[in-house]
Amino acid sequence: MAAVDGTSEVLIIEDDALLARLYVEQLRMAGIAATAVGTAAAAFERMTHTAPALVLLDLTLPDANGLDILADLRHRGRGCDVVVVTAHGSVNVAVEAMRAGAHDFLVKPFAPERLVVTVRNALALGTLARLVDRIGERASYCGMIGRSLVMQGVYRIIEGASQSRASVFITGESGTGKELAAEALHTRSPRAAGPFVALNCAAIPRDLMESEIFGHVRGAFTGAHADREGAAMRAHGGTLFLDEVCEMDLALQGKLLRFLQTGSVQKVGSGTTERVDIRVVSATNRDPLTEVDAGRFREDLYYRLHVVPIHLPPLRERGDDVLLIARHLLGELTTLEGKRFKGIVPAAEAALTAYRWPGNIRQLYNVLHGAIVLNDGEMLTLEMLPAVVREAESQAVAPAAASRPIGPAAPAAIEPPPLLDFEPVDDDDDEADELLAGSGTRIIPLWQVERAAIERAIRICDGNVPRAAALLGISASTIYRKRQSWAVADVDGTTVEM
Numbered sequence: 149m150a151a152v153d154g155t156s157e158v159l160i161i162e163d164d165a166l167l168a169r170l171y172v173e174q175l176r177m178a179g180i181a182a183t184a185v186g187t188a189a190a191a192f193e194r195m196t197h198t199a200p201a202l203v204l205l206d207l208t209l210p211d212a213n214g215l216d217i218l219a220d221l222r223h224r225g226r227g228c229d230v231v232v233v234t235a236h237g238s239v240n241v242a243v244e245a246m247r248a249g250a251h252d253f254l255v256k257p258f259a260p261e262r263l264v265v266t267v268r269n270a271l272a273l274g275t276l277a278r279l280v281d282r283i284g285e286r287a288s289y290c291g292m293i294g295r296s297l298v299m300q301g302v303y304r305i306i307e308g309a310s311q312s313r314a315s316v317f318i319t320g321e322s323g324t325g326k327e328l329a330a331e332a333l334h335t336r337s338p339r340a341a342g343p344f345v346a347l348n349c350a351a352i353p354r355d356l357m358e359s360e361i362f363g364h365v366r367g368a369f370t371g372a373h374a375d376r377e378g379a380a381m382r383a384h385g386g387t388l389f390l391d392e393v394c395e396m397d398l399a400l401q402g403k404l405l406r407f408l409q410t411g412s413v414q415k416v417g418s419g420t421t422e423r424v425d426i427r428v429v430s431a432t433n434r435d436p437l438t439e440v441d442a443g444r445f446r447e448d449l450y451y452r453l454h455v456v457p458i459h460l461p462p463l464r465e466r467g468d469d470v471l472l473i474a475r476h477l478l479g480e481l482t483t484l485e486g487k488r489f490k491g492i493v494p495a496a497e498a499a500l501t502a503y504r505w506p507g508n509i510r511q512l513y514n515v516l517h518g519a520i521v522l523n524d525g526e527m528l529t530l531e532m533l534p535a536v537v538r539e540a541e542s543q544a545v546a547p548a549a550a551s552r553p554i555g556p557a558a559p560a561a562i563e564p565p566p567l568l569d570f571e572p573v574d575d576d577d578d579e580a581d582e583l584l585a586g587s588g589t590r591i592i593p594l595w596q597v598e599r600a601a602i603e604r605a606i607r608i609c610d611g612n613v614p615r616a617a618a619l620l621g622i623s624a625s626t627i628y629r630k631r632q633s634w635a636v637a638d639v640d641g642t643t644v645e646m
């Protein structure tokens with residue numbers, strides 16, 4: 149047999165010539181290459197030369213039964229996905245086709261948008277599945293735990309991008325592992341022996357930022373007692389990771405852009421430039437294009453940094469990865485704390501799976517850390533988890549009972565102090581407590597409640613912002629950023645953007 153070339157084409161097998169033409173047109177208008185044949189024989193003939201990326205298969209053809217063709221496609225292992233098309237009223241056949249390996253089905257008549265969305269989804273999933281096939285399924289990669297399909301895609305992109313010098317832009321909610329991904333890009337790259345320098349653009353005061361990145365010469369500003377190298381210089385031969393890059397001051401964004409264009413660093417207060425060889429990886433937990441649209445992030449810089457995009461999905465979209473990560477962290481934290489935990493009981497696993505983890509893996513780490521510190525035993529039980537996580541389990545298992553008090557079955561004696569709830573520690577807390585509890589019918593703006601919660605956590609942690617952030621399940625940089633906007637609001641009396 150002649151070699152079969154793979155294409156990105158959709159092959160439509162439809163005996164109604166008018167419909168076939170219509171599908172081809174609708175897909176082409178959406179930018180998807182498609183071609184149509186009217187019989188199974190013609191389809192197989194075509195497939196001896198070219199393997200389509202996807203087959204759109206009408207289940208009622210003149211020369212063969214659609215289900216037989218499906219079996220034949222799978223039997224011959226042509227590696228393409230199949231979306232079946234059935235007549236109205238024969239959904240059971242579609243279900244049978246899905247069982248036989250079809251990827252999806254469409255019931256006639258369907259709107260053009262439905263056709264395009266179904267085909268696009270099937271193509272995207274097929275691409276991911278092929279990537280997974282190529283790299284083999286991994287349960288972890290460079291310290292990132294996760295076996296889900298979405299994470300296999302992330303590993304694949306990191307693996308590919310690590311070999312190049314192209315700028316990588318990582319997006320994802322706080323705590324999804326953006327820094328870990330940046331480190332993976334570095335350790336898998338030919339620059340691995342060089343330095344990895346991380347700079348959190350939100351955690352450094354704006355007026356010090358330029359010197360942090362580019363360095364300064366002695367006397368450049370008050371307090372500049374000696375020459376100092378900036379992060380760009382320290383990352384020479386390695387990788388510079390700019391975390392929370394969207395927080396960077398607009399004026400400094402211009403300087404960063406010039407640096408990226410020229411590869412030359414100019415220290416604050418210096419008249420000379422020095423060349424450096426670095427690879428830049430940036431990250432943000434904001435939507436960068438919204439920041440561009442709002443005029444807070446330079447479009448030219450965005451395109452300069454956004455050569456290879458990587459999106460880290462939130463933990464709640466990674467399926468069973470939450471348990472893989474939880475079991476891994478349980479082992480790590482058990483050793484760290486000198487405890488005896490060996491596993492997690494099914495009810496606790498159900499809660500960990502059902503909870504939405506707004507603070508993602510960082511929050512999961514903190515929840516488990518708290519549970520391990522505060523409890524003893526060999527198994528982590530539901531009662532050891534904070535109320536907010538237990539509640540998710542009860543809602544998932546028995547939605548009708550969701551409003552009943554949480555955890556009544558847990559004997560009071562073994563109820564641990566919930567990790568996320570603290571007792572007030574001093575009188576300064578009165579105001580915060582009142583705000584957090586609400587008083588009477590007064591409705592308190594959400595930002596004030598949030599501010600009270602954050603300030604209270606910082607007080608309880610004796611001013612230790614990173615610790616307060618960890619316990620709140622957010623990043624320290626988020627706290628610094630919010631504090632900055634409160635300070636502005638305090639001065640000019642405005643309200644705060646959430």
Ligand SMILES: Nc1ncnc2c1ncn2[C@@H]1O[C@H](COP(=O)(O)OP(=O)(O)OP(=O)(O)O)[C@@H](O)[C@H]1O
Nearest residue numbers: 291292293322323324325326327328433509510623
């Ligand atoms: N897939 C993973 N497996 C195991 N641990 C992970 C994974 N992803 C992240 N972590 C851990 O979760 C914590 C948060 O990760 P990281 O700091 O990389 O997140 P981030 O997205 O950069 O957060 P932020 O936006 O707040 O800066 C770290 O302790 C990291 O080691």
